[in-house]
Amino acid sequence: MSTQTAETTAKASPVRHYSSLGSRVFDTLNVILLGGLALITVLPLFYVLAGSFATEGEISARPFFLWPENFVTSTYAFVFANDTLLRAMLTTIVVTAVGTVLQVTLTFTMAYPLAKRYLPGRTLMLNLVIFTLVFGGGIVPTYLVVRDLGLLDSYWALILPLAINPFYLIIVKSFFQELPQALEEAARIDGCNEIGVFFKIVLPLSKPIIATFSLFYAVAIWNDYMSPLLYINDNQKWTLQVLVRQLTSPDAANAIGSLDSVAFFPAEGLKFAVVVIATLPILCFYPFLQKHFSKGVLIGSVKE
Numbered sequence: 001m002s003t004q005t006a007e008t009t010a011k012a013s014p015v016r017h018y019s020s021l022g023s024r025v026f027d028t029l030n031v032i033l034l035g036g037l038a039l040i041t042v043l044p045l046f047y048v049l050a051g052s053f054a055t056e057g058e059i060s061a062r063p064f065f066l067w068p069e070n071f072v073t074s075t076y077a078f079v080f081a082n083d084t085l086l087r088a089m090l091t092t093i094v095v096t097a098v099g100t101v102l103q104v105t106l107t108f109t110m111a112y113p114l115a116k117r118y119l120p121g122r123t124l125m126l127n128l129v130i131f132t133l134v135f136g137g138g139i140v141p142t143y144l145v146v147r148d149l150g151l152l153d154s155y156w157a158l159i160l161p162l163a164i165n166p167f168y169l170i171i172v173k174s175f176f177q178e179l180p181q182a183l184e185e186a187a188r189i190d191g192c193n194e195i196g197v198f199f200k201i202v203l204p205l206s207k208p209i210i211a212t213f214s215l216f217y218a219v220a221i222w223n224d225y226m227s228p229l230l231y232i233n234d235n236q237k238w239t240l241q242v243l244v245r246q247l248t249s250p251d252a253a254n255a256i257g258s259l260d261s262v263a264f265f266p267a268e269g270l271k272f273a274v275v276v277i278a279t280l281p282i283l284c285f286y287p288f289l290q291k292h293f294s295k296g297v298l299i300g301s302v303k304e
Contacts, residue, residue, distance in 0.1 A: 045279075051272035052076070059268040075269035079277065085243065089277065091155070092222060092240040099159040099221045104214050106164050107172055108206070112198055114169075115176035129166045139230070146231055157231035158224065158239070165220075168213050175209050176202065219282055240278050247274055 046066050051059055052075055054068035079085050113119050114126060137145075142161055151157040179202065187197045203210070225241040232238065238246075248271050 048272050048275050052269060052276050054269060054272075056268055059272075075273045078270065079273050084238075085274070087236065088238050088240045088243040091237060092278075093281075095155050095158050095239065096218055096221045098155075100214055100218045102159060103163050103165075103217045103221075104210065107169050107213065108203075108210070109198075110164060111169050111172035112176055112202060115173045129169060132166045139226075143230055152231055153234050153237065154231075155237070158221070158227045161227070162220070165217070168216065172209060172213065175206065179205060215286070218285070222278075222282060240274070244271075244274050244278055247271055 043066070047064060050066050050068050053071050053073065054062075054065070055070050055072055058065075058069055114122055114129075116122070146152060146157050146161060151160065183201050183205075184197050187201050192200060223241060224239070225245065228237075228239045228242045229245075232242070
């Protein structure tokens with residue numbers, strides 16, 4: 001009884017926080033180091049945001065600033081009045097939405113059967129998936145496959161070649177294997193088939209991992225620059241990332257079409273504004289997924 005009482009007391013006792021000189025110095029150095037790293041990361045973002053609301057003259061005259069002297073919105077008015085920029089934004093949004101749904105669907109529907117040890121040919125399929133992690137075809141073979149499938153200048157070329165990430169697939173498979181088998185067995189006893197078990201039992205329990213990998217896939221598609229650069233030759237189908245690259249080049253004016261009827265062209269401010277627009281959607285979506293994302297990133301960690 002005394003041993004049990006001692007163990008209970010030890011578990012109930014609060015964690016001691018040591019306040020020695022060494023620990024205070026260590027904490028202070030940690031705060032300074034991490035604060036400096038955070039500042040280095042955040043300052044360029046604030047500079048780009050401030051530059052998007054500054055005048056052309058101020059951007060040229062001041063090498064660095066965090067608040068514009070003259071706060072203007074003419075650059076954003078130009079962005080949302082230009083058909084090329086609006087088309088690129090709409091294209092990126094549609095491709096990201098469709099691609100994320102398709103890629104998450106394919107990843108989860110492939111990972112679920114691979115999580116079943118009794119599946120015939122499971123070992124062979126897993127070995128093939130792992131093989132793709134080690135050996136890749138490269139840019140040229142992938143381009144030839146996309147070309148021979150007739151996907152050049154098609155939005156599907158931005159989605160299908162990377163439809164399933166093998167690393168994500170293995171993580172999702174491991175997550176499915178950790179789910180309680182008793183729940184699936186109870187559902188089968190109640191008359192559910194495998195499809196019913198997947199949609200009614202497995203997916204509702206997988207909300208954190210669905211949110212996590214939806215965010216991963218969406219960010220990857222949204223930021224993808226190489227795929228549209230390789231597979232899209234029609235500038236009417238440019239995504240936002242390709243347009244950002246074109247606008248940061250010396251011939252930025254030619255990247256958005258004819259400027260004969262344009263009286264105001266914010267060459268420098270436009271670069272900042274487009275970068276802000278290309279970054280803002282992901283920053284806006286993350287807070288809504290943060291709760292599930294925090295749970296999802298712990299998949300595979302040691303649990304008590």
